[in-house]
């Protein structure tokens with residue numbers, strides 16, 4: 001449904017221009033969840049804001065590539081994008097519902113506002129639809145909760161309200177940017193299973209953004225791994241977890257604590273992710289990669305494939321079974 005091809009997002013002008021997101025491509029399919037993972041600063045949120053047409057102009061803009069929804073290019077035409085973004089198009093839920101919800105307006109009124117703008121209904125019809133949406137996201141006593149203020153709800157409930165507002169637009173594609181990061185683990189699981197259920201019930205495709213590989217393994221059908229503004233590996237979730245090709249993917253997996261592994265040092269990837277424009281030649285992961293060789297600092301890695309759906313950008317991909 002949503003196809004992003006060779007997306008480039010840039011900031012700055014003239015000689016100070018830098019590419020924050022480079023050559024990013026992915027597809028979101030109906031009833032499928034694509035997990036977009038990577039460290040903080042890798043460009044995940046900027047990618048999603050570009051898809052939504054919400055980049056902070058004039059600082060950041062789409063410099064290249066295409067974003068297509070159902071075959072129609074939504075990169076170039078803001079008025080069309082406005083419609084698509086609002087109705088039957090792409091909806092987004094953000095990380096921290098407390099900053100996205102208006103603290104002085106009851107949640108019912110905030111959902112009604114979304115229903116009124118995107119569905120065109122008013123009065124009792126809009127109110128009933130708001131209640132229906134709260135029921136869809138499993139808020140108990142939905143009718144009573146319509147009058148609650150955000151601070152009267154728990155973090156998990158607030159995130160459900162954000163999901164209800166996103167659903168008011170009857171989206172084909174839902175983008176969720178770290179929607180469970182601020183929640184504790186049990187509530188996180190409930191919100192994840194709700195997103196999975198809604199994806200099936202409403203025939204939606206989901207782009208799920210997170211830095212947490214554990215969450216991706218629970219929810220996603222396929223994964224794209226992002227580093228320094230580029231996608232370095234993508235593939236079906238099981239394949240990518242069992243046979244990672246890129247040293248960065250393997251490094252991220254080693255960082256996930258394993259309670260069954262007995263007493264061992266907690267692993268990290270040494271160094272820090274590059275800032276946009278910091279590395280312009282070769283592989284952006286080279287300064288932190290223990291497999292790096294001289295060519296990695298001079299030549300851009302070509303694509304290597306492992307079957308039709310699994311690929312990575314690396315000069316020396318990890319051999320099967322190695323770590």
Ligand SMILES: Nc1ncnc2c1ncn2[C@@H]1O[C@H](COP(=O)(O)OP(=O)(O)O)[C@@H](O)[C@H]1O
Pocket residue numbers: 011020038039040041042043044045046047056059060275276
């Ligand atoms: N408005 C902006 N202007 C310039 N650079 C930005 C802006 N917003 C974010 N960035 C930079 O873009 C990079 C990617 O940011 P972001 O997409 O938020 O990362 P992630 O969501 O993966 O943590 C970061 O290096 C960040 O500093």
Ligand code: SF4
Pocket residue numbers: 246247248283284285286287289290291292293296301313314315316317
């Ligand atoms: S191209 Fe080289 S530096 Fe980059 S990930 Fe592969 S082996 Fe490491």
Ligand SMILES: [Mg+2]
Pocket residue numbers: 044045046177
């Ligand atoms: Mg982010």
